[in-house]
Amino acid sequence: MALQAPEGTKDLLPDEAKFWNTFKQTAADVFGRYGYLPIETPMFEQTELFVRGIGEATDVVSKEMFQAISGENMKKLLAGESIKSKSRLSLRPEGTAGVVRAVVQHDLVPQGAAPVKLMYAGPMFRAERPQKGRYRQFNQVGVECLGAEAPTTDAEVIIMLMRFFTAIGIPAQSMRLLVNSMGCEKCRPAYRELVRAYMEDRRADLCDECMHRAEINPLRAFDCKNPTCSAVMDGAPKITDYLCDDCKEHYSAVKSYLDAASIDYVEDARLVRGLDYYTRTVFEVQVVDGLGSQNAIGGGGRYDKLAEEVGGRPTSGLGFALGYERCVLALQAAGVEFAPAARCDFFLACVDETTRQTAFGLLQMARDAGFIGEMDHQSRSLKSQFKLADKLGARMVVILGPDELAEGKIKVRNMATRREALVDLETAKGVLARFGGQPYGDQSALRLEEVFPVEE
């Protein structure tokens, strides 16, 4: 059997790959208005970064990381030898830890400096059980804002996320924004103990996994999908009742800025998110219909301790990541149509081999003038060339026949109206030559009809 892409991975074929490019560009346009600049960090990092940054007890680190070991080191490990800690590498399961590591390493937020605003887009890797909307390699777009403590930045980041979803076409009514505050190192430890005690008292009703979580990080139990556990955790103490005064004030300011910006949100005291580094504001955007259990299209929050965790000076920060593949599913569920990747302005058909040279020259001139065109490269029959032109969606077919060419003419057919006309080759070339330096990325300033006039 022919080899297949690995389980849990997905090829982005041209239509989707093109939409991924549009998606990234829209993100750069939206986030750019808020001052975000791109950053690229490696796809693998020292495992220790994720262990320290995300937390050893999280599912992401304890179960889902792909290790990246060189062949040589793998041999050593198999032989029972140890390898250097810096050779223990993992594929990145998320983007925040790497970006914060880069900010610390390059001292991008010197003391007292304005916040640094960074965005990234690229693949993440998690060895999860694949299902609809859950892959082992998936694409995220994310932002990180380092050196910002004020609640205006939390609100700004959330507004920006909602603006992005709207910009790519997810209807407002199919999204739900959840917000919560997870407190800080002053108020969370006491709250965590309360949850632990609450869980201990209900040990009989909770699954083994939750009781294991109760020992390491009881807040994880809020994420358990088991309905009995979920019902038990519904009755657990709510973090928002135990926030310290500073956290309470910060949270209520964030909400007031969201209100002022007319952003709809639901407060969800159970929203704890999967990673350990969050403090204070957390948020998640879910799609209401069509995505089943994997309905979170994006989420994030504040992580005021993360920079210290990876060895930097205290630097508050916040950000979010959103999942490309889930956004595509959300758009499909909402019935949004994708534009096909390929556009074809014209096809040059050769009646026989003697016209190929002229066709080839004309094709290059038309491309240099900004048109997207194609010709046959396999000496197909004229009929097959027309079929190919149809398949490519060519708006016009230019037919080069030896008799017409002898008189300096080419035949042009408008594929929509089926009208044909004989056009003077030198005139068409003259028009194209005048527009020869067309900049890439722009539509041609010239209309195809001006080069090959068919309609009178």
Ligand code: AMP
């Ligand atoms: P997280 O880093 O877990 O907060 O995830 C941020 C976003 O990435 C989620 O809201 C999803 O849209 C997306 N995401 C996370 N894990 C996966 C996965 N395994 N497959 C596809 N998308 C994912």
